[in-house]
Amino acid sequence: MNILIIGHVWPEPSTTAAGKRMLQLVDAFLDFGYKITFGSTSSKTEFSYNFLSKGVDCVELQLNNSSFDEFLMELHPEIVVFDRFMTEEQFGWRVSDILPNTLRILNTEDLHSLRKSREEKNLGGWKQHPMTLRELASIFRSDLTLMISMVEVELLVKEAAVPESLLMHLPFMLDIPTEDEIKKWPSYKDRTDFVCIGNGKHAPNIHAIKTLKQEIWPLIRNEIPDAKLKIIGAYLPQQVLEMHKPKEGFEIMGWILNLDQVLQNARLLLAPIEFGAGIKGKLTDAMCNGTPNITTAIGAEGMYDDMPWSGAISHNWEEFVHNAVRLYQNEMVWKEAQANGFNIVSRVYSKDKHRTALKERIKELHTSLTTFRNDNIIGRMLLQQGLAATKYMGKWIEEKNRN
Template sequence: MANRVLFIGQVWPEPASSAAGYRILQLMRAFAIHSYEVHFATAAEPTQRSADLHQEGVVTHRIALNSSTFQDFVKVLDLRVVVYDRYYTEEQFSWRVREVSTSIIHILDTEDLHFLRTDRDETSDPEKVAEVRNRELASIYRSDLSLIISSFEQRYLTEFLQISGDLLAYLPFWQENYQAESNQFDNTADFYFIGNLSHKPNTAAVHKLARIWPDIKLRLPQAELFVYGNYVPQALLKYHSPEQGFHLAGAFDKPLDMLRAHRILLAPLSFGAGLKGKIYEAMLYGIPFVSTSIGVEGFELTEPNEVTADDDTDFVLKAVALYSDADLWTPTSLNLQSDFEMQFGTSRYIDNFFKQLSQVITNVELHRRRNPVGDILRQQAFTAAKYLSKYIEQKNKQI
């Protein structure tokens, strides 16, 4: 069997729009470096912001939902590994892959723990939280390996939920051959926020920025705030007010290192999960930020109190202090880059993952016998998604 991996995505990767898009592209490149022939399949249409996967050497495919043509497609590919980009992608397609071959390795890229994000959203219905939790945990148990991007989430799964570490691979973002470039306080100005603005935690963060910005502006009359991002919800458009220094600036289409022209990232995230791409980028470029305990979760910061505030008043005061004081801003910038190098400026996590994957491939039967819960959840009585899909497929044939 050839070393061939298939990534199945809910959408086409948009690395410039979201951390999830950056993540899946980084994984594809890693598999290619490790001598895998990389394929990507989705039922979605590409957008103008979709990554050019052909340029990356990735073979792309359009697939249909709820169709047995997918099994025919998998048979032709003769796969070694399948990677699902979300738990509900695994629900839709993993049983079809198993119908073709039981030797294919199933990997779930959790991106972040959706049930944690849902639970932390105060608007979530408790029944919805329980449903997402049960479905996502079932997906983790069914998969041979699940990629966990946050050290907090790795500990939560292994220590609190008692999931075997054999089923999990801690794999954060990484930056090989990282070399920090120092920033100069006097070469920077203004605040910024960046992210997919339709993503609920980001939408809520912009609402909060609009609420606290007048207090910051009162103390720093010359400062401006630039909110960058695609897919702007209608509810946010009312905040665009250049005369008040609050700019909905659209997508940041320049090279990301040009973010360092801004002095401070403001990221008042009240809920969410995983590693926040905006925090990762700020640390990469040595841009001081003010965020929340949720925002910095999973980042191993040596001085978290300098950049963390969960109270609005504290948030404003820290933002103003960092913006105004070069003697505070400069060491914060240097500390963040040092923390980045220690946690992400290494290939050890991706190297460990491929060693773990090799062990699973070599001993897949033993690996699965050690996971009886997964075996139970793969049985017919627990595969509601399978039979719903078969029902839809039959209905479609009658139309």
């Protein structure tokens, strides 16, 4: 089976959780025996994943260009995956026009409209944010939307009347640490200091680093004078680089190749996240390396199925500092938090369980696609009316560029 994935960007699994998520999807499709082609309109970077190493064909796509139509007819994929709603807006009408029987899957990563609404503190809430209707329209037009957070599934169903049949909860698909791997983890006594992970292109991360520098770290440092905090992440802006103060124990490390090693040597991960959506790769990375964390309710949202958290969920910065100091200094509490993290990743993020569910869902859709689409009357309406504007605007831009 041929599958085309249209990426919003070329995935960077070594720098972003979204990149890791995309690589997990690619590995799942390869495991299903699919022949994968990955395309994007964006430019590659030094961190872009080398898909050729997995036998995945790569193609550079152009916006508002009929060359995509010719490419699509030649490739003739049975499935097209749109990475985030923007790519569905740009290419969905072309896929629908040229290959009407092709299964269209939307991969959200997180609900962009929810994240932007929280970031901008939109007074009208998520429903009133201008991005929300665009994202909802994309979800209705697609045959299946992959949702990384169950909280966001419930939001769409309860607040926007999205049929559950259009959605699939598919969180990170992780390799769970084996007993032998766990035995090799450094012990509590062999670990030291704190770590914070955050890609500099992601606004919630920059806000969290500023909060650490201004509100949290000075208080932790007063309690643990010799402690250090290492800030790890690619694309850190100048304002963050200038926070590098080794004498204060605040060290800006930038991007690091072996993140697992850094996490296994750290005693605690700090993630004071005040806004965002989806689920947080930095927190599952920490759990998979036996590193407890201190975060917020937004940070832990949708991640743990109400199981005991791998550390502490704090509701203000005073509580955040208290929890960080307590876990750092109390070996018994720390070990309990570490065990909780392993239980969470084992139960919630098992790769084999979620791959099986995805494969069965795709098979089910393929066998009843006509009936399924007939039942999705809002999606049919949006395809006919809403995409007409996008379609002819795209054609107008293409003609303008040609002239």
